[in-house]
Amino acid sequence: MSADGVTLEASNIHKAFGNNHVLKGASLSVARGEVVTLIGASGSGKSTFLRCLNLLEMPQQGELAIGTHRFAFGKGLRAPVDAELAQLRENVGMVFQHFNLFPHMSVLGNLTEGPVQVKGMAQAEARALARDLLAKVGLADKADAYPSRLSGGQKQRVAIARSLAMKPDVMLFDEPTSALDPELVGEVLAVIRSLAAEGMTMVLVTHEMAFAADVSTRVGFMNDGVMAEVGSAEEIIRRPRSERLKAFLSRFHEAK
Amino acid sequence: MYAWDFAALKPYWPLIWQGLMITVFYTVITVVTGLVIGLAVGILRTNSPRWVSVPLRLYIEVFRCTPLLVQLVWVYYALPVLIGVDMSPAMACFVALSLYAGSFYAEIFRGGIEAVDKGQWEAGRAIGMRRGRIFRRIVLPQAIQVMIPSFINQTIMQLKNTSLVSVVAVGDLLYQGTVITAASYRPLEVYTTIAVLYFVVLFPLTLVADQVELRMGAHR
Numbered sequence: 001m002s003a004d005g006v007t008l009e010a011s012n013i014h015k016a017f018g019n020n021h022v023l024k025g026a027s028l029s030v031a032r033g034e035v036v037t038l039i040g041a042s043g044s045g046k047s048t049f050l051r052c053l054n055l056l057e058m059p060q061q062g063e064l065a066i067g068t069h070r071f072a073f074g075k076g077l078r079a080p081v082d083a084e085l086a087q088l089r090e091n092v093g094m095v096f097q098h099f100n101l102f103p104h105m106s107v108l109g110n111l112t113e114g115p116v117q118v119k120g121m122a123q124a125e126a127r128a129l130a131r132d133l134l135a136k137v138g139l140a141d142k143a144d145a146y147p148s149r150l151s152g153g154q155k156q157r158v159a160i161a162r163s164l165a166m167k168p169d170v171m172l173f174d175e176p177t178s179a180l181d182p183e184l185v186g187e188v189l190a191v192i193r194s195l196a197a198e199g200m201t202m203v204l205v206t207h208e209m210a211f212a213a214d215v216s217t218r219v220g221f222m223n224d225g226v227m228a229e230v231g232s233a234e235e236i237i238r239r240p241r242s243e244r245l246k247a248f249l250s251r252f253h254e255a256k
Numbered sequence: 257m258y259a260w261d262f263a264a265l266k267p268y269w270p271l272i273w274q275g276l277m278i279t280v281f282y283t284v285i286t287v288v289t290g291l292v293i294g295l296a297v298g299i300l301r302t303n304s305p306r307w308v309s310v311p312l313r314l315y316i317e318v319f320r321c322t323p324l325l326v327q328l329v330w331v332y333y334a335l336p337v338l339i340g341v342d343m344s345p346a347m348a349c350f351v352a353l354s355l356y357a358g359s360f361y362a363e364i365f366r367g368g369i370e371a372v373d374k375g376q377w378e379a380g381r382a383i384g385m386r387r388g389r390i391f392r393r394i395v396l397p398q399a400i401q402v403m404i405p406s407f408i409n410q411t412i413m414q415l416k417n418t419s420l421v422s423v424v425a426v427g428d429l430l431y432q433g434t435v436i437t438a439a440s441y442r443p444l445e446v447y448t449t450i451a452v453l454y455f456v457v458l459f460p461l462t463l464v465a466d467q468v469e470l471r472m473g474a475h476r
Contacts, residue, residue, distance in 0.1 A: 056381060056382065091384075096379065102394055
């Protein structure tokens with residue numbers, strides 16, 4: 001951790017899939033305890049950028065520093081090996097749009113898998129931790145259920161608890177409510193809100209503008225592969241000044 | 257009207273029993289080696305550079321697309337000429353049946369592994385798991401669920417395919433059948449008995465398969 005309290009620093013991230021240049025030098029710096037929401041049109045690169053933060057996508061150029069983990073990408077630079085990536089990801093949790101729970105394990109098994117297999121925690125300790133986390137996301141009674149028996153909102157809360165079980169320094173959320181029925185969105189947002197209140201450092205990609213405005217310490221607006229504007233929720237969502245940001249937000253207001 | 261006389265087979269029961277044991281023995285050992293080959297080849301094919309995956313593909317297609325009978329004869333008669341190593345009929349059968357089974361199992365494993373959602377790999381990576389562990393703990397258990405029906409099917413075929421070892425004079429059930437037919441002049445009784453024995457061994461296997469599939473699929 002650097003002295004200025006910055007826990008995550010991504011600079012000049014480039015990523016192309018074939019000829020499709022998705023990220024063209026996107027940067028973001030996040031201080032400990034911050035909640036940063038990334039907004040932007042689909043195709044603006046926000047999900048790809050988020051996936052570069054735990055290196056599920058490998059940038060072709062740029063630098064990434066999270067806690068003590070430092071990576072530089074570019075021609076001639078050594079790509080990080082599996083072990084280095086695994087170490088980074090122990091400290092950086094991620095919640096996916098489609099939950100990606102392990103269907104062959106119970107809810108409890110989903111939560112204990114990381115602590116036991118990756119951290120070498122004792123089963124009993126991992127189970128106690130898992131039960132605490134399930135209570136926290138309001139699913140204490142579902143410990144022995146299998147994922148197929150849960151609603152979408154419950155699945156996503158389990159997925160959040162699974163990430164928390166690794167005790168990460170940073171949590172990444174990739175459109176965590178986009179795959180949910182509207183009536184189930186609230187329960188997931190409530191869990192994320194409570195994490196924010198506890199001071200968890202988070203980066204979220206979301207289309208829930210009201211939620212973003214409410215929960216974020218800062219909001220980043222991505223446009224055409226770069227972080228076009230970063231500022232407080234007030235500056236970015238409630239009083240946008242640039243034309244393209246106004247145009248993007250107006251589409252949401254019409255939809256409401 | 258043909259007069260069935262199964263009692264005529266009575267003196268030959270020890271021979272039939274011996275043949276059945278040989279059949280089961282070859283099935284069990286070649287299913288095991290076939291699975292080992294199939295798992296290794298199946299994994300390598302899903303995740304390897306071309307210089308590895310192309311020769312493996314060639315192996316699979318050669319063994320899938322030629323008759324097992326030809327493979328057995330070829331391994332027994334032609335391979336010794338090529339590599340200068342004599343093989344007993346038993347060894348030749350073991351090698352050919354294992355490679356044959358391996359080629360089919362490899363495709364079943366590959367299909368099963370590729371059927372697991374990419375998000376499962378990502379979820380494993382996101383909690384700091386390394387590749388080998390994700391494969392063992394997350395992907396393979398799910399792949400096996402998908403594979404069970406094809407796996408059972410292939411294993412049933414494998415038991416029936418062992419009947420071909422009789423061409424190189426390995427004394428399996430069918431081979432003993434031909435011997436007994438020659439001695440007893442009772443082909444209908446002999447082959448009927450053999451069919452019943454194959455059925456009695458394989459049918460319970462299909463029932464077990466149904467049960468396993470039900471239990472493993474319970475959480476889907």
